Each structure stands twice: as C-alpha cells, then as structure tokens.
Amino acid sequence: MEAVTATDVVGPPRTGGRQLAPIVPLAVVVGISPLATDMYIPGLPELAADLGTSAAVAQLTLTAFLVAYAVGQLLVGPLSDAVGRRRLVVVGTAAFVVASVACALSPTAPVLLVARLVQGLAGAAGTVAGRAMVTDVLSGVRRARVIASLAAINAVGPVVAPLVGGALLGVGTWRLSFWLLAVVGVVLLVAVVTSFPETLPPERRSDGVGLRASTHRMAELLRIPRFTLYLVTSCIATVGFFAYIATSSFVFQTWYGYSETLYTVVFATNASCMIASTLLFGRIVGRVSEDRLLAVGLVVGAAASAGVLTGALLHAPGWVVWACLAVVTGAQGLVITGTTTRTQALGSATPGTAAALSGGLAFGIGGLGTPLAGLLGGTPTAMGAIMLVGLGTGAVLQVAGPRLLSRSAAGPTPRR
Incomplete structure (x- = not known):
C-alpha cells in the first residue's frame, strides 16, 4: 500500500495556537447517534402499543432518525466550513435537547416521527x-490518534445504550429513554458553551453559504482521486457492517437458538473487539502508516467474513460464527478509523465537507446493508456474503487502487 504524500493533501497545514475541546464531551457530541439510535429500541413494542400504531410504524421512527442523520451531515458539514464550527455545535446540541423532549412527550406516532x-x-x-x-x-499522527480515541469512546455507545434502555423499561416507560437523552443533551450543551472554542477563524473559512456553495465544495473534494477511493471503500465496507448490525440478533437467536441474554454477550464481545482495535490504531499509528492499518483491517475483515460465510454454509456451531464475527468487527475498527483519518487529511482545506462526505455517505449508503440483508432472508449465509463482498471489494480497492492511480498520473509509457 503506498503512503499518501504531501502533494495529495489539499489545503494549508494545521498550526498550533488553537485549542481543541475536551476529549470526552467532544466524543459524546460526535457520537450522540448510537445513544439516540439504540437506547429506545428495547421499548419499541411498548411504544407501538402506547401510541396505538403498528410495529412497522414504530420501526419507522428509527429509519426517520437514520435518514435525517445522514442527510444532516451532508448539509451541515460544508456549511461549517463557511460559518465556523462552534455555533453549529451549540445550535445542534440545543435542538437535540428540544427534539428529545418532544419525543418524550409525543402523543401520536406522526408527532414522534417529526421529532x-x-x-x-x-x-x-x-x-x-x-x-x-x-x-x-x-495534523498528522496527532490527528489520527485523537480520531482513534473518539472512535473508541463512540464504540461504547452501541454496547451501553440498549442495556440502559432495557434498565429504564424496568422502572418506567419507553419515554424515559428520551428524557435521559434530553438530560445528556443539556449536560453537553453546558459543556459546549463553556469549554468548546471556535477552531476555524474567519480568515480560514470558505466563501459562500448555500446549497450551490456546499455542492461546489463537495465537488472539489471528489475531484481528488485518493479521497474518492477512500470514500468508496468506506461506503462499501460499511454496507457489510450494517448487514451485521441488522441481522446478527436474528441469526443468533433464531438460527442458533441463543437467548436474548447470550446474544447481548455476543454483541458486547464483538463491540469490545472494535473498541480494542481503535485503541490499537491510536497506539501504533506513526510507527505503522494509516494506509497499512487500513489495508490490514480490510484484508483481515474480508478473511473473517469468508469464515462467517463458510461456517454458515457448512452449518458450523454458533460459536464458530461468533468467533469470526468478533474478528470482523475488530477489523472494522481499523477500517472505520483508517478511512476517517485519510479523508480528513486529504480534505483538510474543507474538513467539514470532508467529514460530511465520509460520514453522511458512509452512513447513508452503508445503511443499504440493512434492507439488503432482510431481502436476502436474514440468514447467516446472507450476512456473511454481504460482509465478504463489502470488505473484499474494499481490500481490492485499497491494495490495487493506489497503484492504478499512480500509473494514471504518470501517463502512458513511451514507446522505444
């Protein structure tokens, strides 16, 4: 895998003098989605009964959030390059509090959907x-290490959120999850107002506010071949990851007969592997290039996905599939962190736009893995096949893509 050179990076180098927000509240602000996505899921059946609606409509409240979250990143990211970061974080956190309260007080399903x-x-x-x-x-290794730290903290969310949601159901209704999200939002809002500095001074902001200007900034980044390569890799690898998220509970509880408690252990174990790999990324990046760590994640993840598929086809015991999935999710930690650090490096002239494309498109396109896994039957075979195609294609792109781009940039070999 070829290292990214200085000429690949567009924009001025990062300089000292500006301070970053405290890491823990920054991580929660960046990773609030897992909490808002997963915390109320245990209460979906009760939610449907309470609001007098169907299970399908209750699940639509989850889809509505995910779609808005993906589209919102594409809208806000380029805008932040023009108006600054802090005010958007403040407005977004305040709106999150208000929306959480509206969710908690929703009298009907349509109101909840809007909220x-x-x-x-x-x-x-x-x-x-x-x-x-x-x-x-x-910039450089310091940026990669902080991004890895944020990813590791965020990976805790999918493990903790359903457990908290289930515990809240023991003392109240599904509405308690949204009240807790509102409280978390208030705490974050205080932290943002009191300790988050503006990191993008006016002289470094992009010109133009509006859809046309935002589209132009996105187009500029997509003209960078390496950036587009990382972006495509991230999207297709995430399709497999979403297939795992959507299908694993059905696979283990229906096909392998695991109890809900044992499946929770499966999910938590796999998530712990992702946390460990993102922490490892942060520890060794600098000694090992981000490109190499990304390539290792893709190759190992593809190999483990092949193990999941083989185990499913051969009707292997559930623990075999579980072990392979643990390796896949651990590899995904390297993939997610690696693609994020590289797209942010290449898009350093407009990092808000870079974050929007890498986050919004990966989340939106990756989300196709959820219905795709369902259409293919939600079986262990379907889950393994989708993961293998996504990670395998990503591995091929990252191993062969830079060589092809280098040859293209060099032009045709002259005849003798």
Missing part, C-alpha cells in the same frame, strides 16, 4: 462539526 427527524438532523450537526474541529487544530 425523530429533527433529532437526527440535530445530532448530525454535532457529529460533523465536532469531527472537523479535530482537523482544524491537529
């Missing part, structure tokens, strides 16, 4: 602007 749309848009503001803050202030 969830607003909540998704608001969560996207913090995610994309917060990630851009890192690139505003840091």
